Amino acid sequence: DTAVSQTPKYLVTQMGNDKSIKCEQNLGHDTMYWYKQDSKKFLKIMFSYNNKELIINETVPNRFSPKSPDKAHLNLHINSLELGDSAVYFCASSHDLRTSGFTDTQYFGPGTRLTVL
Amino acid sequence: GESVGLHLPTLSVQEGDNSIINCAYSNSASDYFIWYKQESGKGPQFIIDIRSNMDKRQGQRVTVLLNKTVKHLSLQIAATQPGDSAVYFCAEKVRGSQGNLIFGKGTKLSVKP
Secondary structure (H helix, E strand, C coil): CCCEEEECCEEEECCCCCEEEEEEECCCCCEEEEEEECCCCCEEEEEEEECCEEEEECCCCCCEEEEEEECCEEEEEECCCCHHHCEEEEEEEECCHHHHCCCCCCEECCCEEEEEC | CCCEECCCCEEEEECCCCEEEEEEECCCCEEEEEEEEECCCCCCEEEEEEECCCCEEECCCEEEEEECCCCEEEEEECCCCHHHCEEEEEEEEECCCCCCEEECCCEEEEEEC
């Protein structure tokens, strides 16, 4: 299947722990994103990477550190997890907007539901 | 801050009827708009998009209307089906931004059989 995939789908952990969420896309896209969706379904961008280079960092605490080993992967590492980090995290990808024109569809992964106890 | 919002948080329609989901945006510099559909337990799925130089775009059973004068966007779904039940988000991209999509709050569409 061609898609954006994330692992794990569910993640339950204790406060203070460090955890990672992995994302992979096989769509040949150059740009990848992380979004956070809160309990009220509000979606907000956290990070954007283009060809392993950080493009967008939207006032996210530095406990969150994205890592892009190659342009098909963008992992999200979270240190010292807090209760407020509980949410669904979505990875997305698109073609490089700077070369494909000013519009390009972002394709989303299935999400990772993080619950911090 | 957030500049995209929806008038109706929930919408209930009868199967076969047409649905209209509305969205207001406040940033006049936005030049690209997208509608996404999110089913329970899944990620947002692209439905249709429209550039700011257009006022209407049609897809299969869906039509997006853009009124730049009042900064309003709507999604019309014809002959709504139970499979259309989901949360619908509008999103905007501000001209010159690096692909940063700003999402609205979402409208939950429930289709009654």
